[in-house]
Amino acid sequence: GQVQSVDWSPTGEKLTFAIKEPVPAVxxxxxxxxxxxxxxxxxxxxxxxNPHFDSSGKRLLYQRGGQLWVMQLKDKQSKVVPNVKGVITxxx
Numbered sequence: 411g412q413v414q415s416v417d418w419s420p421t422g423e424k425l426t427f428a429i430k431e432p433v434p435a436v437x438x439x440x441x442x443x444x445x446x447x448x449x450x451x452x453x454x455x456x457x458x459x460n461p462h463f464d465s466s467g468k469r470l471l472y473q474r475g476g477q478l479w480v481m482q483l484k485d486k487q488s489k490v491v492p493n494v495k496g497v498i499t500x501x502x
Contacts, residue, residue, distance in 0.1 A: 412429065419467040424443055441472055454486065455472060459472065462501050467483075
């Protein structure tokens with residue numbers, strides 16, 4: 411797939427990125443993360459984009475369906491940021 415956005419964790423140990431997947435007829439963008447040495451790649455969220463670590467590296471802000479979401483990286487649980495819609499770009 412084609413990488414859309416990239417962000418390093420504050421410690422430099424992890425990298426998160428969005429990839430536009432080469433799926434026929436549909437090109438969903440999915441968020442992954444991996445170790446700095448390119449090992450341990452893991453899909454974090456489907457149909458999401460523009461991931462950004464917070465300053466502690468414990469949370470990830472991303473966009474999905476025009477809304478902002480925050481993921482707790484420890485348990486991979488996400489919650490939508492209320493009252494924010496029509497998001498084009500996201501950052502802490």
